[in-house]
Amino acid sequence: xxxxxELYPERPNRHSRPLRGSYEHGDPLAVVLSRLGPKxxxxxxxxxxxxxxxxxxxxxxxxxxxxxxxxxxxxxxxxEAVRDxxxxxxxxxxxxxxxxxxVGD
Numbered sequence: 001x002x003x004x005x006e007l008y009p010e011r012p013n014r015h016s017r018p019l020r021g022s023y024e025h026g027d028p029l030a031v032v033l034s035r036l037g038p039k040x041x042x043x044x045x046x047x048x049x050x051x052x053x054x055x056x057x058x059x060x061x062x063x064x065x066x067x068x069x070x071x072x073x074x075x076x077x078x079x080e081a082v083r084d085x086x087x088x089x090x091x092x093x094x095x096x097x098x099x100x101x102x103v104g105d
Contacts, residue, residue: 002026003033003048004103005088012053012101019098022088025081028073030104032082035072041065052102059100060093 003026006018030048037044042062046052054062066086073079092100 002105003030003046005029005085006101006103007088007092007095008099008101009095010097011055011099018101019095020091022084025077025084028075028077029081029085032069032073032078036069041068043069046102046104048104050104052104054092054100054102056093056095056098059089059098063089063093 005022006012007020008016008018010016012018033043033046034048039045042054042058043065063086066082066089069085070079070082073082088100092098
């Protein structure tokens with residue numbers, strides 16, 4: 001079970017092409033996110049089994065939740081996954097109209 005992240009310039013649809021993606025840390029990211037309670041902030045809404053989209057405002061709010069997620073990471077791979085997530089969230093929140101798509105298994 002892993003989660004890939006894709007940054008889109010607009011709300012993603014089947015014809016959209018991502019600006020960039022994060023595909024290296026899917027499994028460790030899914031493990032760390034699973035430690036959050038369901039509905040615990042924006043990051044708690046990410047479902048490792050389904051696709052979840054966050055707009056630029058949600059991405060900005062989720063940045064404030066990263067310290068909690070970092071505290072739940074207990075391996076170097078999980079910590080790197082959280083750092084990568086932070087970079088993707090920051091890029092999305094700084095790009096007007098953009099969306100992050102979390103692609104679950």
